[in-house]
Amino acid sequence: MNSKQLLGATGEARARRFLESRGYEFVAANVRTRRGEVDLVMRDGGELVFVEVKTRRFVGTGLPETAVTPRKLRHIVRVAEAWRLATRHVGPWRVDVVAIDPGGIRHHANATVVY
Numbered sequence: 001m002n003s004k005q006l007l008g009a010t011g012e013a014r015a016r017r018f019l020e021s022r023g024y025e026f027v028a029a030n031v032r033t034r035r036g037e038v039d040l041v042m043r044d045g046g047e048l049v050f051v052e053v054k055t056r057r058f059v060g061t062g063l064p065e066t067a068v069t070p071r072k073l074r075h076i077v078r079v080a081e082a083w084r085l086a087t088r089h090v091g092p093w094r095v096d097v098v099a100i101d102p103g104g105i106r107h108h109a110n111a112t113v114v115y
Contacts, residue, residue: 015051016040026042027041028041042096048084048092052068052098054068056101058102065097065099068111076095094111095111096110
């Protein structure tokens, strides 16, 4: 595992603990479909939540959430739809973004555009 992969895995584990501490339930990690991958799938009450985690060591290149562009959000939605179809999930769902940097953790619930 290279340093970028290690940073990503550490960020995903930290995001999972953060969300669990707020009552979310873990469903799956690194969900892969033929459409791509989403970092975490959690449950918030009766709602399924697809979570994109962005982690940065430094903010000199900008806040991590700014990397979640409208194009990236569309990609996450396509992955979520493919996973829901494959698992026959019905019911409400949404996409959240968790941003982690030296300033802390920021949770953007029901992300449409995060920056």
